[in-house]
Amino acid sequence: MRKEPRPGWHFWTPRNTGALLSFAMLVERHATSARLPYIEGTIVSTVTTHASRISPELRNCRSVLYTPSMTNTPKRVGQEVHALRLALSHLVDATRPKPEHEHPLYRMVTDPTELLIVDETDRLKTASLEQIRDIYDRHPMGVVLIGMPGLEKRLSRYAQLYSRVGFVHEFRSLSSAEARLVLQQQWAQWELTLHPENAAEMEAIAAILRITSGNFRLLHRLLAQIERIAQINALRMITKEVVEIARQQLVIGSN
Secondary structure, three states: OOOOOOOOEEEEEEOOOOOOOOOHHHHHHOOOOOOOOOHHHHHHHHHHHOHHHOOHHHHHOOEEEEOOOOOOOHHHHHHHHHHHHHHHHHHHHHOOOOOOOOOHHHOOOOOOOOEEEEOOHHHOOHHHHHHHHHHHHHOOOEEEEEOOOOHHHHHOOOHHHHOOEEEEEEEOOOOHHHHHHHHHHHHHHOOOOOOOOOHHHHHHHHHHHHHHOOOHHHHHHHHHHHHHHHHHOOOOOOOHHHHHHHHHOOOOOOO
């Protein structure tokens, strides 16, 4: 019996958003061997090899992001989610002080996972969805399902699964203020500073807002192209011309 209240399921259906940007994306890259019989040894070896590059900030990470393949099965989903949680456990453990001469494979590590985020939930077949439900039932963690509009209606057909849904949230387009906040954070990540008095930079921001119209997926793609162009040309300022070049390199559809 669990004495503490369980985190609930949260169900997100984005309209104009891409994959959730999360530390769990890093974890997923360490879990590519989910079907190998010696998965934990593989993870420990990978984490140990890159230990010097693991930031102490990862100590507080408690979430994993899982994106199922199109050919998912319940067994594969269970193995891959387990691999992600193992990877998170060892990454968090790698940030903590350890006794000398202790082999990481023989040390007991605790699972810090408090939240499992499932992207592209639409890909999951009914049996695989039941596997996610079973994982939730067996472990004290919350679950977030991210999918396209219509996913809620599909899941409502399965009473046992849908009864665990805490709430539904549909993402809308970003407002101008929200998009500007995203851009400020992106500029800071690029180690650049936005100057409101700089007309060229403000033109670039206006162009980005006009092109993306609050579509988070498109905004993410456009910023990735801008970053690539800036790196190739060693630019220290993003101008409207850079934004237009980045836009021309994108295939922009209706969503």
